[in-house]
Amino acid sequence: MKIRYGLGVATVLVATIALAGCSGSPAPAASDGSVSGTLTGVFDVNFKDTMEEIVANFEKKYPDVKVEFNYQGGDVGGLISTQLQANTAPDILLTFPGGDAGSGANVNVVTLASQGKLMDLSDQAWTNEVPEIWQSEVAYKDKTYAYPGAAQPLAAIYNQDALDDAGLTVPETLSDVYELCEAAAADGMYAYAQGLGETLAGPQMLSFGQTASLVYGPDPDFKSKLDDGSATYQDSAWVDQFEIYQKMFDEGCFGEGALGRDRKQGGDAVAAGKAFGIVDVGAAKSAMVATSPDTQYVVAGIPASDDGDLYVTALPGYTVAANAAAKNPTAAAAFMEFLAEPAQSVIYANGFSSVPIIPNDEYTAPADLEPFAALLASGQYAKLPNLGAPEVQVALNEGVQSLLLGDDTPESVAEKMQDAFDAANK
Template sequence: MKIRNSVVAAAVITATAISLAGCSGGTGNTGNAGTNNQAAGGEPSGTLTGLFSSVFKDTYEQIAADFEKKYPKVDVKFDYQGGDVGALVMTQLQGGTAPDILTSFPGGTKTDAADTVVSLAASGRIAPLEAPWVEDVPDAWKPSVNYEDKTYAYPGALQPLAGIYNKTKLDELGLKIPTTLDEVYKLCTAAKDAGVYAYSLGLGDPAGPQMLTYSQLATLEKDPNQFDADLAAGKKTYADSVWVDQFGIYKKMGDAGCFGEGALGRSRDQAGQEVAKGSALASVDVGAMLGQLQKMAPESSFQVAAMPATNNATDTKVVALPGYVNTINAKAKNPTAAQAFLEFMGEPEPSAIYAKGFASVPVLANDVYKAPEELAAFADLINRGAYAPLGTVQSEVQAQLNQALQSLILGDSTPRQVAEKMDTVYKK
């Protein structure tokens, strides 16, 4: 089975998809020319290279500056790339020009073609980490950064897959963020009465429809790992699971006008714009959208909240997604400085800087990080353990899911038929 790569990728590249396509990147040439060939061990010194997304340049540059203060003998020379950083990393690894520190995706499988932690570690392209914080990685996130009981990546921060609400517009209309499923339906009705609509989803995007489903499955599916095992063993099917319950919620929301007019033609970019200008009250997407809403509507306040799927508020969990992770090139020219940098990133202050830059919550808990108001509810759920990692699904099933959900909204499929279509493409 494959991790839901399209959603994990969305968690870290949505920023470019939502109004940041014009960000300038680096040269794209991050070869190790000029770095010192320092052997592992000893005091860090020489040149340290790395490749990161240009969207988060300010964050990395701040951490790099603090790292140089701690290790004045190291000269940090990072490069930044717009667009598909992962593809560039793979190209450089294959060509032998990759820098010391790489941007990678969490988790994955040994057969992934992409730059996931597991595939890179299994192929010997990244080095295991020696940082003391590896012992502090929560069990839920070890599959994202580990391979064969060794840690290969700095886990970074957790983004939500949740409702992202225009709190200013809600307050203007005298409405509140729902905490139960019935309150979700009531919000849809109240929004229509006020001349707006409740949830602006990117239902016209290939990966857009699944967001609401995954956000509510965190609450409905009590043990996703067991479900995956039962699915593989033939003991369960999608049509005989809580997935059908979520599809029923989806249809009821659609029939109630929760998604507004023309929902199936709306991209995720357009969905965000609708929320930013107050035509819609919220979207359901990855946390990367939050920063873009704040840029589009700087005078408005926004808040992230889990999507209820039952009428018991204490049941509600939120999906938490690790975004980009950082790894060390197994052929790094400065492995000592690279190890020192990733160890440094796990310290409380750099970890808090990183989380703030990614509009996220640190994977490695610390007392320095203070969640901003818009993420306070999400951080509280993480601290209370009321969260679920993104489960697993085959890519063919995921594609069928998105197509079938569009059919559901059109009224051409029932909730059970959506699940049955997923079952037809599932491979044991």
């Protein structure tokens, strides 16, 4: 399952397949005296400024190295896959987190590492600092193959100026959420500009945001319980989330025409001050800033209860790896080590409007990310849910639309997700 918005890909959720392949070659030791020559790389053109700042700092530290990055738009992952197959890939590679071991042309870390295409970075000190919850995104068979980058939120993105003008604050409980909906209606606005008409990803956003508190934060092993049959969607707090969804819709939280709105239109409404917020991936805020650059925004968890036990959903953006067949392996290893240094990690995170995954005392969250960063620091977060199969995501998005149209119930939507899960895992 892919959530595309600005970052190109946020994460991938697919069923586990058989392990295959071999591990990559160990990273050579890097030293000032041996780091020289030309180092090549490929990255997303949307983040060229961020990577170029890091590259300039690397060249300053290693003046005998000339770094040449190729910045691409469009399907950068497809380009890298083609280059790897043709043995023409550069030394440093943009990669996607996680994935499954075995064959395949995607450029997820686990997939490429299992095929022996990525450099083993396990000897680098920073690999021991990757939090356990994120290790599966960059490791294969207990070895680390990629820099984990930064975590972006899947959370509520509010127009802080609009809230201030209305004398309102960011909701901290579910009751606060309903009160925001009521206050918005009184002001001729609406609270959450969800893109409920965008079948591929719009309806799922609120569900992913609230199940952090209802399901995956309190029970990080929920997916494993689905796998062994000790849990089902219909007997879980997923049903509670769908009940909340129904109530929010009935109370006008999403405004007129929500079932025909896409996520971009929702973000535009928030930027224009027509809605107070939207629950979406953090990368969506970039489009809002581009539309209304002088507006102040804030990113916070979306409450799902009144017990004060708030979790936020977090997901990795791009990861960065070194080619196992790098033409300049020593410089490639040095660059990977440099990328993980605290100062460079801050540059990387800020460029993605995200928070470093590796703890970093040099990082100070900007005002708009402070609530999200605080939840990460306190451990009050859950990774983006692994639904078990792409078919389950389809059942979720279509089921929410059907629920809000009155053709399904919270229980029947959850049952449809379970049916899709069972069918995909026979």
